[in-house]
Amino acid sequence: MFDWFNSFVNYGNSVIWGSDDWILLNNPWLGILVFVLIGAGLYFTIATRFIQFRHFGHMWSLLRTSGQGRKDGGISSFEALMTSLAARVGTGNLAGVAIAIYIGGPGAVFWMWMTAIVGMSTSFIESTLAQAYKVPHTDNVYRGGPAYYIQRGLGQRWMAIFFSLCLLVAFGLAFNGVQSNTIAQATNEAFGIPTWVTGLVLVVLVTPVVFGGLRSVARVAGKVVPVMAILYILLALFIIITNIGQFPAAIAHIVKSAFGLEQAAGGVLGYGIAQAMINGIKRGLFSNEAGMGSAPNAAATAKSHPDHPAVQGFMQMLGVFIDTLVICTATASIIILSGVVNPAVEQEGIQLTQLALSQFVGDWGIIFVAIAIFFFSFTSIIANYSYGESNLEFISGDKNAKISIMVFRFLVLGMVFVGSIASLPAIWNFADLSMGLMAITNLVAIVLLSPVAFRILKDYERQVKEGKTPEQIKFDPDQFVKLKDEANRDAWSD
Numbered sequence: 001m002f003d004w005f006n007s008f009v010n011y012g013n014s015v016i017w018g019s020d021d022w023i024l025l026n027n028p029w030l031g032i033l034v035f036v037l038i039g040a041g042l043y044f045t046i047a048t049r050f051i052q053f054r055h056f057g058h059m060w061s062l063l064r065t066s067g068q069g070r071k072d073g074g075i076s077s078f079e080a081l082m083t084s085l086a087a088r089v090g091t092g093n094l095a096g097v098a099i100a101i102y103i104g105g106p107g108a109v110f111w112m113w114m115t116a117i118v119g120m121s122t123s124f125i126e127s128t129l130a131q132a133y134k135v136p137h138t139d140n141v142y143r144g145g146p147a148y149y150i151q152r153g154l155g156q157r158w159m160a161i162f163f164s165l166c167l168l169v170a171f172g173l174a175f176n177g178v179q180s181n182t183i184a185q186a187t188n189e190a191f192g193i194p195t196w197v198t199g200l201v202l203v204v205l206v207t208p209v210v211f212g213g214l215r216s217v218a219r220v221a222g223k224v225v226p227v228m229a230i231l232y233i234l235l236a237l238f239i240i241i242t243n244i245g246q247f248p249a250a251i252a253h254i255v256k257s258a259f260g261l262e263q264a265a266g267g268v269l270g271y272g273i274a275q276a277m278i279n280g281i282k283r284g285l286f287s288n289e290a291g292m293g294s295a296p297n298a299a300a301t302a303k304s305h306p307d308h309p310a311v312q313g314f315m316q317m318l319g320v321f322i323d324t325l326v327i328c329t330a331t332a333s334i335i336i337l338s339g340v341v342n343p344a345v346e347q348e349g350i351q352l353t354q355l356a357l358s359q360f361v362g363d364w365g366i367i368f369v370a371i372a373i374f375f376f377s378f379t380s381i382i383a384n385y386s387y388g389e390s391n392l393e394f395i396s397g398d399k400n401a402k403i404s405i406m407v408f409r410f411l412v413l414g415m416v417f418v419g420s421i422a423s424l425p426a427i428w429n430f431a432d433l434s435m436g437l438m439a440i441t442n443l444v445a446i447v448l449l450s451p452v453a454f455r456i457l458k459d460y461e462r463q464v465k466e467g468k469t470p471e472q473i474k475f476d477p478d479q480f481v482k483l484k485d486e487a488n489r490d491a492w493s494d
Contacts, residue, residue, distance in 0.1 A: 009429045016436035018278045033436050034281050037291055040443045041118030044125050047454060052120035052317060058464075059314040059321075065305045065470050075141050079222045080302035081315045083386060084295040086221035086379035087171070088288055088323040089229060094373050095182050096283045097331040098352040104279030106250075107257030109332040111280025112287070116324035119290025120317045125453045126446045127316035129153070130296035131309035132456060132477075135488045142491060144300025145387075146293040146442045147394045152486045153449045159441060163293060164391035166438035168408075171294055172388025174431030176412055177419025179377040179384070184420035189351055190370035199420030202378070203413050209382045210409050217386040221379050228375045229327060235368065236330030239360045243337050250336045285439065288324040292435065293442030295319065297387045306473035310460035313453070334360070385412050452482055 018031035045052065063078070075083075100108040126146070133152050134144030150160040180202050184195035209216050240247055258276050289295050295316050304311040331353060338356035357365030389405055396404040446453070456475075463473045477487035 006429070009433050012433045013429060013436065016440070017282055017432065031278075031436075033285075033440060034277070036440060036443050037115070037122075037281065037285065038118060040291060040447055041115075041122045043447070044121035044450065045118055047450065048121055048124070048457060050121075051124055051457070052117065052321075055314060059318045062311060062314055063318070075301045075303065077302045077304040077311060077315055079219070080298050080304075080312060081319055082221040082225045083217060083301070083383050084289075084298040084316060084319050085225050085229070085322065086217075087294060087298070087383035087387065088319060089225065089327055089376050089380070093287055093323065093327045093376065094331055094353045094369065096287055097328050098335055098356075100279045100283040101332065101335055102352060104276045105257045106254045106332075106336055107259070107273070107276030108280035108283065109254045109329070109336075110258035111277050112284035112324055112328055112332075115281050115284030116288050116290065116320050116328075119284075119288055119324075120320045122291040122443075122446070123288075123295060123320045124310075124313040124317045124457075125450055126291065126293065126296045126442065127299035128309045128313035128453045128456055129446060129449055130300040131302070131304065131312045132452065132475075132483060132487055134300040134491050136490045142301050142303070143390050143393060145297035145390060145394075146438075146445060147391055148300070149296075149449060150441075150445045153452065153482070154445060159445070161395055163438050163441045163445075164395050166434040166441070167294065167297075167391050168388050170431045170434035170438060171384040172392075172408065173411060173415045174434070176381045176384050177415045178431070179380045180416045180419040181422075183374050183377045185351065186354065186370040186373045189354055190367045195421045196417075199417040202381070202416050202420060205378065206381055206385075206416055207413060210385045210412060217382045221383060224375055224379050228372055229322070232372050233326060233330055235357075235361075236334055239337065239357075240333055242360070246337055247333070250333065253336065254332070284324060284328075286435070287328055288320045290320045291443050291446075292439045294387055294438075296442075297390050298383070300390075306470040308460050308463075308473050308475045309456050313457070381412075381416060385409075388412070452480065455480055 014031065016031045016033045018034060048054075065077075097109070097112070100112065129149045130144045130146070133149040134142040135148065137143050147160040147164045150163060151157050180199060183202065184198040187193045187198050188195055209220055258280075259273055285292060299312040299316050302312055302315075304315075335353065335356040338359040340352065340356045340359060354366040354369040357369055359365075361368070388408060392404050392408050393401045459475070459479065460473070475492060477483040477489070477492055480487075
């Protein structure tokens, strides 16, 4: 039975993600998600008139007022961004980039960049929709996300529940095991601490945060993520500057490998563009989550300033940029400049990043990566939990939510410990399948609902063009034919 299940999961992953197994198949191919993801991103980019370039400066300017707007103990726009970044910045940025380079060659980094650039417009659409369809909650923290806009906007509850179940499997449980496993391996490499000890420490640290609810997650993420991200970026910049002579050649190596113009640096001889694309897009999506439908759950929680759905669209677009084009590029630069990738030797992702950093700063680089991955992955665990809680509430309804959430919290804590001490490839493969299915479901939904997001963008741009201040910019669902009956009135009572 287990073998049959594993074969089914592997087949599903090959259809969704594609196959990069050159040895067995001699013909690597791209899965349907690659085409849907890139196709949707290009469509949104063109339909919004290249929003990620036109409003690049504006999305940064919104950071100045992103801490405002919170009331009654709710969540600010900045805290919602940090919660989504907490989920984004983790294993994918440090270990995932290393795995992508080892298996797909340096060219995989280029396709991570491309996924992020087109994904910025996708993230704007899904996060704007999440804000438009958000609903109030008794704890003064809004709820929303794909499940909510699928049900309210498309009228398809079965589709919304299917998305929520996929998210619960992937983010609520499996990926938390991945994060704790990465922390345990990194601390074992740096300090020789047994993995089970790290697992117990993680459980102790995670428990008060997850039992504190969504507000607690946002507060912790808002304090930890910015500090660790800035420290990691500064270290990467130091390495790039001190090795500036080799940096242009490293960038050229990435671009050439992306198009098969030279032999990829990782894996087996003969790997080319398909190998780089599959690994780059897959790891890029895992890292920046654009189009996956996870970040909109965080985007929906905010009371933005200005109080308009487009604001969180811009903020989450910024999150994709920071995650992939800044932090993932920092990791890739360290690894490629170090020259430590050896296709002939099996190399684990996080250990490869630690080894690369140690080439420049000595053994303390291994310790620094262990500390960085601890905080990045810790915040990913609590953010992933918050996504799961929101979707579990959606499925359970108000009456059964308390019991369901309590059970879910203990399951998450159990998965954090089990993940730290065991390598469970079957579970990780199933998580990949769940992630792929939720991404396809979300992408179909946001393509169908995209006219709503386009109209919201035009409304916001009109108000900005009229010279309105952030306090004057408002959102009125009555001005939108579709949202007039579908948006929750209490969420926009101001």
